[in-house]
Amino acid sequence: MELHVVNTGFFKLDGGAMFGVVPKSLWSRTNPADEKNLCTWAMRCLLIATGDRLILVDNGIGDKQDTKFFSHYYLHGEDSLTKNLRQVGVDFGDITDNFLTHLHFDHCGGGVKYGKDENSFEMTFPNAQYWSNSDHWKWATEPNPREKASFLRENIHPMEASGQLRMVDLNSNKSELGFDIITADGHTDKQMLPKLSYKGKTLVFMADLLPSVGHIPLPYVMGYDTRPLLTLEEKSKFLEEAAREKYILFLEHDPIHECCTVKMTEKGVRLDETFRLDEI
Structure with a gap:
């Protein structure tokens, strides 16, 4: 198995x-804000090359929305999905699977x-299977008022219309893609976190269960x-396991750090080390 970081750009929230x-x-110590109280966040995807499959985990924000939409999010930086896939020698047509942790834009x-x-x-x-799960798909296509603005029809419904949509069987011990899946329901219903065996270690793609190292302390939700109370429970259980088993946490939104480990302290689970994926 080979893993590659695919940065698709930065945005602000x-x-x-x-x-x-x-x-x-407190939170500004790790994630300083600008004059509008906005912090910068990465949209960092993961490319998994295994056997005859090229699996991309998530794919960034895209460019379909109008100027007014993007004016809220201040996209910036030189990275893009196209540029950074090509940097590792991959074209869109080479991707066999696009695994979606969840369907927020x-x-x-x-x-x-x-x-x-x-x-x-x-x-x-064009040649990829797009992977969600039936519970989250229903959640996204029949959105609650709180999340409706994050589930955009133009991002979601064309997947089904294309015939390329597939559903992960969450009752299976291992997905068809060859890795385990951790589900989390606090952020959104049935978010999926890939759990990979890589170079003798366990790596977990954290998506929005842990957006950045600044979110490691439990109340930072x-x-x-x-x-949010369910997120607290899910995060507590996972981080204790991650510290005990020495998991590598791949951070999708941290503006600086690609990966980290955590450790147990007298104050609970805290950051241990940060490093790049290629340093594993």
């Missing part, structure tokens, strides 16, 4: 929304592009989460 009830005086928007005009859509990865 309100710092208070990203840290919930935690005061700015910053995780799945890059998987669908405009067709002939803005009223038609094509799949970015996003205001976006639909069930």
Whole structure:
């Protein structure tokens, strides 16, 4: 198995929304905000080359929305999905599988592009199977009022219309893609976190259960989460296991750090080390 980081760019979100009830005086130590109280976040995807499959985990925000939409998120930086796939010698047509942790726009928007005009859509990865799960798909296509703005029809429905959509069997011990899946329901229903065996270690793609190293302390829970108390439980259980088993945590949204480990301390689980994926 080979793993490659695929950075798709940076965007900004309100710092208070990203840290919930935690005061700015605390969260700004790890994630400083600009004059508008916005913090920078990565959209860092993972490319898994295994056997005859090229599996991309998530795909970034895409470019289908209008200027008003993007004005809220301040996309910036030189990275893009196209540029960084090509940097590792991969074209869109080479991707066999696009595994989607969940269907919020910053995780799945890059998987669908405009067709002939803005009223038609094509799949970015023409030869790929797109993977969700039936529980989350229903959650996303029949959205609650709190999450409706994050589940965009143009990102989601074309996957089904294309015939390329597949559903992960969450009752199976291992997915068809060859890795284990951890589910988490606090952020959104049935978010899926890939759990991989890599170079004798266990690596977990953290998605929005742990967006950054700044979110390691238990109370640091996003205001976006639909069930914050459940996130606390899920995060506590997972981080204790990660510290005990020395998991490598791959961070999708941390603006600086690609990976980290955690350790047990007198104050609970805390950050241990940070490093790049290619340093494993």
